[in-house]
Amino acid sequence: MLLIPCPNCGERDESEFDYGGRALAYPVLDASPGQWHEALHLRTNPLGDIDEYWYHSSGCECWIRLRRNLSTHKFSRLTSDESNT
Amino acid sequence: MKYSAFSLLKQALRGHRHWPQIIEAPTKLRPGYDIVIVGAGGHGLATAFYLARNHDLSDVLVLDSGWIGGGNTARNTSIVRSDYLLPASFELKNFALQLWDSLSQELNFNLMYSPRGYIDLAHSDGELEHFMLRANAMRLGGAEASILNRKQITEKVPAISLCEDARFPVSGALFQPEGGIVRHDAVAWGFARGASSSGIHIRQNCPVTDFDIDSGKVTGVRTAQGKIKAGKVLISAAAASSQLAQLADISLPLEVINVQALVTEPVKPVLDSVVNYNAGLSYISQSDKGELVLGGATDGYSSYARRGSFARIEDTLARAQQIFPMLSNLRLMRHWSGTADIPMDGNAIVGATAVENLFINCGWGYAGFKATPAVGWSLAQLLAQNAVPDLLQPFALERFESGALIDDAGIGPYPWLH
Numbered sequence: 001m002l003l004i005p006c007p008n009c010g011e012r013d014e015s016e017f018d019y020g021g022r023a024l025a026y027p028v029l030d031a032s033p034g035q036w037h038e039a040l041h042l043r044t045n046p047l048g049d050i051d052e053y054w055y056h057s058s059g060c061e062c063w064i065r066l067r068r069n070l071s072t073h074k075f076s077r078l079t080s081d082e083s084n085t
Numbered sequence: 086m087k088y089s090a091f092s093l094l095k096q097a098l099r100g101h102r103h104w105p106q107i108i109e110a111p112t113k114l115r116p117g118y119d120i121v122i123v124g125a126g127g128h129g130l131a132t133a134f135y136l137a138r139n140h141d142l143s144d145v146l147v148l149d150s151g152w153i154g155g156g157n158t159a160r161n162t163s164i165v166r167s168d169y170l171l172p173a174s175f176e177l178k179n180f181a182l183q184l185w186d187s188l189s190q191e192l193n194f195n196l197m198y199s200p201r202g203y204i205d206l207a208h209s210d211g212e213l214e215h216f217m218l219r220a221n222a223m224r225l226g227g228a229e230a231s232i233l234n235r236k237q238i239t240e241k242v243p244a245i246s247l248c249e250d251a252r253f254p255v256s257g258a259l260f261q262p263e264g265g266i267v268r269h270d271a272v273a274w275g276f277a278r279g280a281s282s283s284g285i286h287i288r289q290n291c292p293v294t295d296f297d298i299d300s301g302k303v304t305g306v307r308t309a310q311g312k313i314k315a316g317k318v319l320i321s322a323a324a325a326s327s328q329l330a331q332l333a334d335i336s337l338p339l340e341v342i343n344v345q346a347l348v349t350e351p352v353k354p355v356l357d358s359v360v361n362y363n364a365g366l367s368y369i370s371q372s373d374k375g376e377l378v379l380g381g382a383t384d385g386y387s388s389y390a391r392r393g394s395f396a397r398i399e400d401t402l403a404r405a406q407q408i409f410p411m412l413s414n415l416r417l418m419r420h421w422s423g424t425a426d427i428p429m430d431g432n433a434i435v436g437a438t439a440v441e442n443l444f445i446n447c448g449w450g451y452a453g454f455k456a457t458p459a460v461g462w463s464l465a466q467l468l469a470q471n472a473v474p475d476l477l478q479p480f481a482l483e484r485f486e487s488g489a490l491i492d493d494a495g496i497g498p499y500p501w502l503h
Contacts, residue, residue: 001394002386010279015396019386019501034486040498041338042486045327047389070341071189071389 005075008060020053023065047071050079086301088193106472107274108281114288117314118146120468121306123293123329124322125149127158127269127454128446130287131461132319132468134178134192137283139462140469145285145359146315150292150325153277154270157323158454160423162346162380164359164368165455166203166264167228170219173479173491174432180476181459182263188458194275196267197373200360204233204242206408212363216259219293222259233258234357242492244355244409252407253364264359266370272457279448296333302441303333317468319444324389324424326447333440337447338485339428340500343384344451345393346422347401351375356409365404376418379405383425383451385501393422430490431503435460435480436473444468445482450503 004016008038040059049067056062067076086092086105096104120136122129125147136142149155167179189196207213213232220230235247237259247255281287288310296318305314320329330337342438351374361368366382370371381401384394398420406412428434428448433456435446446464459476466474473481479491496502 001396013396014394021499021501022387024228037486038336042336043327043338043340044331044336045339045341045387045389050387052387070387073390073392074387 006064012059016058018055020055020059023051023053083084108277108287110470111172111286116199119144121249121315122319125153125287125458126156126318127272128460129321130280132464133280133285135461135465136278139465142469147287148291149289152289154273157423158273159270159308162378163266163269165267166261168261169367170222170492171493172492175226177459177476181456185460192275192279196271196275198267200263201264203261204358205259206252206358206362208253208364213257217486220259229262231260233260246410256277302444317442321446324426326426332444335438339426339448340387341424342427342501343388343422344425345397345420346380347420349377350418362408367401367405389424391424393420406473427503428498429498430492432491433480434482435477
């Protein structure tokens with residue numbers, strides 16, 4: 001069970017959220033098909049941290065960006081710079 | 086030793102103290118093997134078995150970081166079926182169903198294959214129409230499939246609630262008589278025993294730490310127990326696939342998602358078929374011990390934790406109870422989780438990689454168990470003959486770049502939704 005630290009509402013139960021997947025850096029629209037393939041499909045799946053999006057559907061209704069460890073489920077704080085990208 | 090009524094009697098008279106080990110563990114590994122398989126799950130062991138049986142190749146080593154039956158092979162709900170619409174998905178799983186039929190005899194190991202019938206409930210006329218399409222496609226492909234109306238459903242499974250005002254109404258069902266369940270850890274041990282008795286080496290608790298790659302060609306593996314030369318290497322390691330492929334500088338188009346299964350306390354026989362219902366994205370069957378075995382949708386986010394979320398358990402059970410009201414009288418006895426490796430189109434990745442002689446079999450997500458013997462059979466062909474068998478061609482890794490995706494559910498590159 002995840003307790004998700006929403007920057008607007010505080011720690012909330014995972015059932016209040018929808019998952020939005022990895023926070024990806026998409027290439028420009030006219031980038032090559034190869035670059036888009038890499039961005040859309042290929043993943044590293046580290047045993048450690050990933051950056052991802054959650055939508056707080058039963059709360060502030062905001063998309064939030066968080067960092068979470070895939071093995072331990074521990075959330076860590078993003079710097080304000082990181083959470084704005 | 087061949088298992089038979091005679092051997093059982095003989096061992097019984099000797100007090101069951103002299104049964105040989107099921108597999109012969111090699112005391113010492115050889116410095117090199119023709120083929121090294123990384124991952125001793127059902128798929129890896131089936132591949133080893135068919136390499137010996139169909140191609141007479143036994144200079145094969147199967148490595149695993151854990152133990153036989155410790156991974157996804159023994160973490161699933163043991164259902165086998167082939168009710169897929171897309172030809173690629175259907176053909177491989179239907180070939181597997183044909184193999185399951187005689188596999189216990191073939192392996193001389195009781196896999197407890199029980200073709201008790203698989204019923205997939207439709208909750209709307211639209212869904213039922215889709216099931217008719219699917220049943221027709223299955224029949225064209227040579228499988229048996231039919232549509233059940235509500236009366237026939239009640240006759241087959243009296244425990245299903247068919248109230249008119251149900252939360253999830255039932256309009257009909259797709260029925261595959263050959264679908265059923267197979268004892269999952271027996272599958273792992275049966276293939277392990279078959280491979281081992283042909284002289285194939287199986288090493289448990291021996292993680293692979295790196296690959297030796299020489300000018301684009303794999304030449305060996307590094308393990309916790311030393312370096313082993315290899316002619317060809319197959320990665321068949323489910324959730325560990327990304328980590329292993331990364332060692333060879335390969336990024337895979339998949340994410341890891343947690344999936345749970347749940348078991349109730351055992352009761353007398355109430356359900357003699359496998360029932361799937363999309364209202365809960367769930368499936369239920371009764372084990373020989375009498376427990377009701379349920380599975381649900383994935384937990385919905387990336388995870389390696391193998392630790393299920395209560396939200397998903399509650400959701401799965403609430404929906405199951407709508408279809409089977411009798412479940413409300415039962416207690417949940419245990420539950421477990423596994424990490425499913427789910428690709429961007431929800432379908433498996435099988436075949437060659439950019440590194441010569443390095444092959445991969447991954448991305449089976451929560452749908453790999455039923456395909457086990459067919460995957461082993463076809464991968465053995467691929468490794469022995471250096472040509473991709475027709476059954477495997479659609480599953481090539483390149484399809485993500487070329488766009489020839491096999492997205493059964495039409496979901497798109499969101500693995501946690503598949």
